[in-house]
Amino acid sequence: MSDGASTYDASQIKVLEWPETVRMRPGMYIGSTGERGLHQLLFEVADRAVNEAANGRAGSVGVTLMADGSVRVTDDGPGIPFAAAGNTEGPGMEALLTELPFGPRPDDRRAVVMTLFGLGPAVANALSSRLTAEVRREGVRRVQEYARGVAVAPPTVAGPATGSGTTLTFRPDVTVFGEAQYSFAVLAEYFRELAFLNRGLDISLTDERPPGGPQAARFRFLGGVRDLVVSVPARAGTPVHTEVIGFEREDPRMAGTMEVALRWCGSSEKRIRGFANSMATPYGGTHELGLREGVAAALDAHARRRGLLSAEGPDLDTDRIAEGLTAVVSVKLDRPEFVGATRRELGNAPVRACVAEAVREHLGTWSEENPEQAAAVVGRILRAEALD
Template identity: 75%
Template sequence: MSDEAIKYDASHIQVLTGLEAVRKRPGLYVGSTGQRGLHQMLFGVADRAVDEALSGRAGSVGVTLMADGAVRVTDDGPGIPFEAAEDTGGPGLEALLTDLSAGARPGSRRVVTLSLFGLTLAVTNALSSRLTAEVRREGICRVQEYAYGVAVAPPAATGPATRSGTTITFRPDATLFETTECSFAVLAERFRELAFLNRGLDISLTDERPPGGPQTVRYRFLGGVRDFVVSVPARPGTPVHTDVIGFEQEDPRMAGTMEVALRWCGSREERVRSFANSMATPYGGTHESGLRDGVAAALDGYARARGLLTAADPGLGADRIGEGLTAVVSVKLDHPEFVGATRGELGNVPVRACVAEAVQEHLGSWLEEHPYEAEAVITRILRADALD
């Protein structure tokens, strides 16, 4: 091999900047060039709108899968100014749509992250063949068009606005993605889940694509994760108890809040769901381990105090309490730490002890107040162990 053939220097390095880098390697930013990546684009826009609603600045969020293949996300907040905000100094909508560093969202407990990577609006803009931003603010409606991440023209006033809010409509670039068809079912399930985890959030999803006419689902749950547990489909079998044991609590030791709900249902199946800052953690983590530790400690303590277990009997450890258990544990942390890049497992060490202590306390109180149901739960677990 000649020296010329193996020569490698700075001239061989290609530097991609800004939105050019996003378009060159879309999978690095949305995780996939398939349907999953499309959903991440949508979530990157919905993140901001949901935060407007949860902060009290907006009343509702609406997402529409349009008949022509575009996606529209709208909120009825005050409307984001195109220029930098004078009151806060925060970036304006133009910056949010073109600068990857603008609007970078920290993993605070006060911020909902729907997208896997905490995407900014600029990523969605870069991966769209067309994007329209409409702001209704201070009685005026202003619109700006983008193509492939680049503004077609400056923002233009289109007339008076009777209501305030921001609407982002985008069309995924078909040359970058394997499909441009979002899944109504997948999105509906995620928004439903989000509404459970954020009490009072009003979010709707409309699909204008079906030949038979549009279909719409709207979610708003005032019971939080209690409603989530109730919604889990019941399996055949006599329920052990009808109560949903639940609580919400802040703990400064973990710099965040926890919300837990649980009950024992009729089937033998264990169904435990865990979330961190409104994102599912399918591989569990310290919050889920804390839930199991707390449940085991409360049941074991009660069983021994009532003579359902003797001193010679093995303890009801975390590996024995899952018979028929349905539970949801959701934590919202100022500084969430995840094991691995996919955020599927929570790693914050203090969370485990904090959740365990709280669960033990609240479940222990419920057991004391409901002796008949408490004995039924423990007897069933012991009977299942004997059968195994």
């Protein structure tokens, strides 16, 4: 290096302040600046409201796609105070909207996980041209406005409040997202699935953008993942057995709970879906392996006891039993461990044995109590194999 070459020292390091730290590299925080990133922006805001409802602090959550491009997320919980409320209630509204909670996200089986990193509404505030925070608490309605992550003015009292709750209305910045638009269909399917996975969760989605008038959907299911299996489209074929087989169990060995539902249908399509703390795991993991192993063990044992399989015949292994199977396994863990940073595959080793044992026991009991339906399931599997 020549004597005239410039040197690199601390004076050349630029420290980004809020909100430039988010606005300069939005993809680092929400994945993209297209439709997927817009949806992630909404999930960062809705995450807190959904968890309020899932944990009994709120009765319902409403999401509205407004005609001007804004999004409104509201809940009827106790209302987040603008000032910090002490350790018992967590950070105040201003902290939630202007501070990124860097560090590992606290894990809790009761938490509904909607985002990878749990950065919260601060990300949406930084990437929105306008955000309005409204809190209805203790009979008073307070409002504060932000522009691109910066408060326009301090919180103001806007009059008396009827009931309580929190409403965040934000307009994604077109200089960041361009012409990207929210998809009602994609969001409706996501919230619908979330309501299946969290029994009793009440979420409504309204789209005010269509020129022909608003469209709306409300999601609330009391049957849990059983209802999710029932909802599979008709192309799954005629059910082989009349009822959806399902159960729930808590197991301290895996520090969590499991909810399983399954049904065999006439189609050859295999539909096995896994979730960990309400987040889909498309690459599978230990919960799905346990489900397959438990099903194979229970059906193989029943088939041999009933003479549906000869002593010399091959086992009903995890591949054979999946033919025509629609199944959901949802685990909620205090300490979920994932393979890779994107949380697409569950890695908790104890989960595999716990789920396999529970499925084997429950499906084994069902098979003995419903021998004709169990025989129909085994027969369907054997017929499919004969056609291969």
